[in-house]
Amino acid sequence: MLNFHPRPLLERQRIFRSREPDEPRAFLRGKEFRFDLSRRVARQLDLQINGIYLPGLYVGYIQYGSPAEIRAGPTRTDYWLQLPIREQIEFTVARQCIVCDPGRAAVSSPTNGLLIRTQGSGARYNISLTAAALTRQLAALLGTTPPLPLEFAPSMDLTVGYGRSLAQCVHLAVMDFERAGSMPWDAITTSLFEQFIMCRLLLSHPNNYIESLRRRERSLTPRDLRRAIDYMHANLAAPITIADIAEAAGIAGRTLFQYFRQFRSTTPMSYLRDARFEKVRDALQRADPEEGVAPIAIKWGFAHLGRFAVEYRLRFGESPSQTLGRRPTSR
Numbered sequence: 001m002l003n004f005h006p007r008p009l010l011e012r013q014r015i016f017r018s019r020e021p022d023e024p025r026a027f028l029r030g031k032e033f034r035f036d037l038s039r040r041v042a043r044q045l046d047l048q049i050n051g052i053y054l055p056g057l058y059v060g061y062i063q064y065g066s067p068a069e070i071r072a073g074p075t076r077t078d079y080w081l082q083l084p085i086r087e088q089i090e091f092t093v094a095r096q097c098i099v100c101d102p103g104r105a106a107v108s109s110p111t112n113g114l115l116i117r118t119q120g121s122g123a124r125y126n127i128s129l130t131a132a133a134l135t136r137q138l139a140a141l142l143g144t145t146p147p148l149p150l151e152f153a154p155s156m157d158l159t160v161g162y163g164r165s166l167a168q169c170v171h172l173a174v175m176d177f178e179r180a181g182s183m184p185w186d187a188i189t190t191s192l193f194e195q196f197i198m199c200r201l202l203l204s205h206p207n208n209y210i211e212s213l214r215r216r217e218r219s220l221t222p223r224d225l226r227r228a229i230d231y232m233h234a235n236l237a238a239p240i241t242i243a244d245i246a247e248a249a250g251i252a253g254r255t256l257f258q259y260f261r262q263f264r265s266t267t268p269m270s271y272l273r274d275a276r277f278e279k280v281r282d283a284l285q286r287a288d289p290e291e292g293v294a295p296i297a298i299k300w301g302f303a304h305l306g307r308f309a310v311e312y313r314l315r316f317g318e319s320p321s322q323t324l325g326r327r328p329t330s331r
Contacts, residue, residue, distance in 0.1 A: 008123075009061040010050035010177055017048045019065075032073035041066040046121075052177055054185075056133035056194045059173055063123040072114040079134055079150075080114060081127040081201075082106040083158065083167060089124060090117040093154035105156040105163065107205065111149050125170055127197065137198045140243035141213055143252025153206035162204035169196055176304055188276075188301030191239035195269050199242065203257065213254050224251050225259060232268070236276055237300065242268060276300040277315055284323040293320040 018024050021037050024047045028035040037045060044066035051060025072080075082091060083105045091098045094112035098104070108114040110131060116122070131150075138146050158167040173193060176185070185193070203213055228249035232240070245268060246253040256268050264271065283296045294305055297320065302308035312320050 008048050008050065008063060009125075009174055010052070011048075013050050013052050013060075013177060015049045015051055015060070017046075019045050019047075021045055028070070032076045034071040034073065036069040036071075037064075037066065041068075051126075054190055054194060056130060057197060058126075058128040059170065059177075060126050060128075061123070061174065062126055063121045064118055065121050067119050068117075068122060070116040072108070074113070077110045077131045079110065079129045079131065079152065079201075080106075080108045081129075081156075081166075081170075081197075082108070082116070083125040083127075083170060084123070085125060086123045087120040089122055090119075091115070091154070092117075094151075096154055098155045100155075103157070103159045105158055105167070107152045107154055107156055107201075109149070109151045111151055112154070125174060127170060129198065129201075133194075134198060134202070136243060137195075137241075138202055138209060140241075140246050141199075141202060141253035141257075142209065143246070143254070146209060148208065151208045152201065156205060162200050166197065166200045169193070169200075172304075172307075185303050186298060186301060187239040188237075189303040191241060192269060192273070192301065195241055199257075199267070199269070203254075215254075224249050224255075228256060228268075232272055233275060236272070236279055239301075240272070276302070277312065280312070280320070281316060281323060284320055285326070287324055291324075293324055 016024075016027050018027070021042050024037075024045070025035045045068075046063070046065030048065075049060065049062050051058055051062075082089070082100065083102075084100050085102055088099050088101045089106075091100055091106035091108070092113075092115035093106060093108045098106050100106050134150060135146065138150055156163045156166075158164055201207075202209070228245050228251070231245055231248035235244070242253045242256065246256060249256070260266050260268050260271060266274070277300075280297055280300050280302065283300075284293065287296065293309075297305060297308050309320055316323070
């Protein structure tokens with residue numbers, strides 16, 4: 001469940017703001033959305049759109065400040081994950097009306113349309129994923145080109161399981177962008193975030209390919225696994241994806257997930273993260289006197305140094321600076 005925030009978020013990443021009804025109508029019309037607002041609440045309007053554009057998705061914050069109705073145009077081809085953070089918001093997807101709140105999100109697919117009605121400010125996080133990026137990820141997991149458009153179930157419980165972990169991931173990402181003086185995400189961190197969001201949606205949230213994704217294609221041979229793991233270790237400093245690993249191993253991405261889940265109790269991307277932590281520890285132990293923790297952690301994809309330090313201590317029983325403090329004084 002998402003936490004309440006009394007103020008707009010991501011204000012340093014502002015895209016649009018207006019209190020004049022005609023300006024939002026024109027702006028959103030250019031984005032293929034229809035924006036309707038009754039005259040009696042027009043004075044309450046305070047439309048704010050803030051967000052970050054990443055290579056495969058958009059993560060943002062939006063509020064209207066007043067009751068409003070928004071309809072996605074038929075030419076939009078993206079998928080949306082809408083996470084209210086203050087009050088209830090009504091979403092209509094595939095002619096199904098869903099009342100969402102901080103414990104329930106709406107998921108819309110371009111083939112099913114999207115209508116949003118708010119009674120309050122309408123404040124929420126929203127994630128937009130391009131059809132091209134999601135289709136590439138789906139094809140990598142299936143090991144073949146999907147024959148039909150991808151469609152998701154329109155409602156997601158954010159209080160348990162994959163929904164809860166996905167909401168927490170989005171919230172932590174927004175808090176990263178919110179931090180004063182925060183560093184831009186590096187390519188590895190960006191790739192990990194995008195991979196997590198897409199894989200969570202495709203492998204956990206109900207959709208028209210979920211049974212195919214869960215069906216075992218074939219047994220994974222030791223040679224297949226060796227190719228996958230060798231590729232991962234050879235590219236720990238690069239923003240590799242499930243598609244990259246699957247192609248290098250010559251197997252479907254779903255088979256990779258099945259193996260790691262069954263025999264290693266983890267996922268391929270979590271395995272990558274573990275291996276990168278080991279690389280950081282090794283680098284800290286070998287560091288030259290003038291080196292510090294931050295550049296080493298960032299090199300291996302740990303952009304949020306506070307969370308990195310906490311997890312490092314949990315893994316290794318000491319802080320990164322303590323490991324660095326025991327570095328050799330001579331070679």
